[in-house]
Amino acid sequence: MSDGEGAPGNDGSQFDRLPATADEREVEGRATREEVLDWWAERFGLAPETFANHTFWEKGKGKIWVFADDLPSPQELEGVGMTVLRTRQEHWKPTTTAVRKWGHLATENVIELSPGQATAFAAGHDQELPEWEGDWGYLIATHELAGDQVPIGVGLYLYDELRSVVPKGYQEELPDLGE
Structure with a gap:
C-alpha cells in the first residue's frame, strides 16, 4: 500500500x-x-x-x-x-x-491508591487526588495486595484529578478493601 x-x-x-x-x-x-x-x-x-x-x-x-x-x-x-x-x-x-x-516493574509515574481509592478506580470512577506530586499524564494505578503493589490499570492525572481510563470490560467492583 x-x-x-x-x-x-x-x-x-x-x-x-x-x-x-x-x-x-x-x-x-x-x-x-x-x-x-x-x-x-x-x-x-x-x-x-x-x-x-x-x-x-x-x-x-x-x-x-x-x-x-x-x-x-x-x-x-x-x-x-x-x-x-x-x-x-x-x-x-x-x-x-x-x-x-x-506495571509491577515500573519505577516512575506509579500512583499507589488506598483501598477505597483502588475500589473506586477499578469501578471506573474518577476522583480528586490533589496529594499526587508526580507528573501529569498517564499513570499506572496500583494497590497493595498481600504486601505487593499490584497494577490495576491506567489512569490519566490532570488538574488534581485521577481519571480512570480502565476500559468497561476490565472494570470491576472490588470487595471492600478497607482503609
Missing part, C-alpha cells in the same frame, strides 16, 4: 513489524522499536531489556502490539500478541493489558 505519492503507507488490514530505528522507518508517523522502548523507560522506568525477546507490530494507525516471538513481516492475521500502546496521538497511551502485565 502507498500513500498516493509512492511512499509506503499504513495498511490497516495487516500487521507490520516496527522498524528498529528512525533510519529504517518507511511509513511516515510509524513508531520505531527504539522509540517504544525509550518511551516505556522514560515514562515508567521499565528497562528496555523487559522487551528483549519481544517484537513490536503496528496494525491500523497507531495501535502497537507486542509479541513474544518473531514472525516475517507483514502478517495478515487478526491478532499478534497483545496491544500495548496507542501512538499517533498527542500523548502515547499504554493499554490496561500492558500495565497489568509489566
Whole structure:
C-alpha cells in the first residue's frame, strides 16, 4: 500500500513489524522499536531489556502490539500478541493489558491508591487526588495486595484529578478493601 505519492503507507488490514530505528522507518508517523522502548523507560522506568525477546507490530494507525516471538513481516492475521500502546496521538497511551502485565516493574509515574481509592478506580470512577506530586499524564494505578503493589490499570492525572481510563470490560467492583 502507498500513500498516493509512492511512499509506503499504513495498511490497516495487516500487521507490520516496527522498524528498529528512525533510519529504517518507511511509513511516515510509524513508531520505531527504539522509540517504544525509550518511551516505556522514560515514562515508567521499565528497562528496555523487559522487551528483549519481544517484537513490536503496528496494525491500523497507531495501535502497537507486542509479541513474544518473531514472525516475517507483514502478517495478515487478526491478532499478534497483545496491544500495548496507542501512538499517533498527542500523548502515547499504554493499554490496561500492558500495565497489568509489566506495571509491577515500573519505577516512575506509579500512583499507589488506598483501598477505597483502588475500589473506586477499578469501578471506573474518577476522583480528586490533589496529594499526587508526580507528573501529569498517564499513570499506572496500583494497590497493595498481600504486601505487593499490584497494577490495576491506567489512569490519566490532570488538574488534581485521577481519571480512570480502565476500559468497561476490565472494570470491576472490588470487595471492600478497607482503609
